[in-house]
Amino acid sequence: MPRRSTVDYVLRKRALLADVRRGRVALAEVCDAAPQLTQAARYHGEDTDDPCPVCERRRLTRVNFVYGDALGTVAGQAKREAELARMDAMQDEFAVYAVEVCRGCGWNHLASSYVLGAEPGPGRVPRRTRRATRSD
Numbered sequence: 742m743p744r745r746s747t748v749d750y751v752l753r754k755r756a757l758l759a760d761v762r763r764g765r766v767a768l769a770e771v772c773d774a775a776p777q778l779t780q781a782a783r784y785h786g787e788d789t790d791d792p793c794p795v796c797e798r799r800r801l802t803r804v805n806f807v808y809g810d811a812l813g814t815v816a817g818q819a820k821r822e823a824e825l826a827r828m829d830a831m832q833d834e835f836a837v838y839a840v841e842v843c844r845g846c847g848w849n850h851l852a853s854s855y856v857l858g859a860e861p862g863p864g865r866v867p868r869r870t871r872r873a874t875r876s877d
Contacts, residue, residue, distance in 0.1 A: 744837075744855040744856070744857065745855065745857075745860065746856045747855040748855070749852075750850070750851050750852060751852075753851075754852075758794050758795075761795070768846075771795065771849075772795060772843075772847040773847055773849070774842055774847040774848070774849040778804070778840065778842060778849055779844060781804050781842075782842040782844055783802075784819075785804060785818075785820065785821060786842065787804075787822060788800055788802055788803075789802065791841070793843035793848050795843065796846035798846070799843050799845035801841045801843055801848075802841070802842050802844055803839055803840070804819050804841075804842055805820050805821070805825060805840075806818070806819055806820075806837070807820050807825070807828065807835055809832070809834065809836060811833040811834075811835065811858075812835055816835075820837075825857060828857065828858065829858055832857075832859065833858050833859050833861070834857070834858040834859060835856070835857060835858045836854060836855070836856055837854065837856070839852045839853045839855075840852060
């Protein structure tokens with residue numbers, strides 16, 4: 742699944758963690774995962790091998806959120822990698838925002854963003870809006 746327009750937020754993450762360690766940013770400001778984000782991580786996230794950079798007790802969970810005009814009611818939902826692959830083959834262009842979450846301390850940070858789906862081009866007729874499968 743070829744990702745386009747990829748943005749990696751690792752430098753922003755490093756700077757934020759440096760500010761936390763220096764005491765410029767309180768832990769409460771970075772360990773503030775909303776209940777909806779924690780639930781999305783629990784039910785739709787995928788565990789990583791990366792330890793939490795704050796508490797170091799748990800592994801991070803990656804949650805992918807999808808957004809796009811052609812997605813209809815699916816926009817804003819959390820999707821696993823397998824679902825993203827299916828959507829990439831079926832949908833017009835849409836954005837994916839990958840958030841890392843620690844379900845222990847509440848650390849959360851936008852890890853990356855990228856674009857999937859059919860790439861718009863000159864003379865290309867957009868696909869009819871197909872609704873991506875809704876995950877229950």
